[in-house]
Amino acid sequence: MMRARLRHLPVPLMVSAVLLVIVAAVGWALDGGAGAAGGAAGVALVAVSYVLSSLALAWADSVSPRLVLTVGLVTYMLKFGLLGAAVFAVAATGWAGLRMTAIGIIVGTVAWVVAQVWWTAKAKIPYVEIEPK
Numbered sequence: 001m002m003r004a005r006l007r008h009l010p011v012p013l014m015v016s017a018v019l020l021v022i023v024a025a026v027g028w029a030l031d032g033g034a035g036a037a038g039g040a041a042g043v044a045l046v047a048v049s050y051v052l053s054s055l056a057l058a059w060a061d062s063v064s065p066r067l068v069l070t071v072g073l074v075t076y077m078l079k080f081g082l083l084g085a086a087v088f089a090v091a092a093t094g095w096a097g098l099r100m101t102a103i104g105i106i107v108g109t110v111a112w113v114v115a116q117v118w119w120t121a122k123a124k125i126p127y128v129e130i131e132p133k
Helices: 010-063 067-095 098-122
Strands: none
Touching: 010 067, 010 098, 067 098
């Protein structure tokens, strides 16, 4: 049952994997190894956070659809709180890969959302329950 709730994940994950390589290459060209690591880390952070959010929401929906809003809001607050704390902690170190980390986070978020919207628009999602034959 969880698998059916997570069938949207492969497309954004593939887009994120390709984007991770591209952003790491751009980071390498602009800021060397630190830029490559920062860019890759930014895209990876976004992908991991969306996967964890999807898992939490799928679990909530499997337990009770009434939990989805609460779990979604708590997950959202935790995700942005932890992501913000991590970015501020890294920024305090003066690490050279910080710029590419920020770029990776921004580009990764936009790419994930676009990929998920594309998947949703193309998915064959019935509006009513279809009885198995």
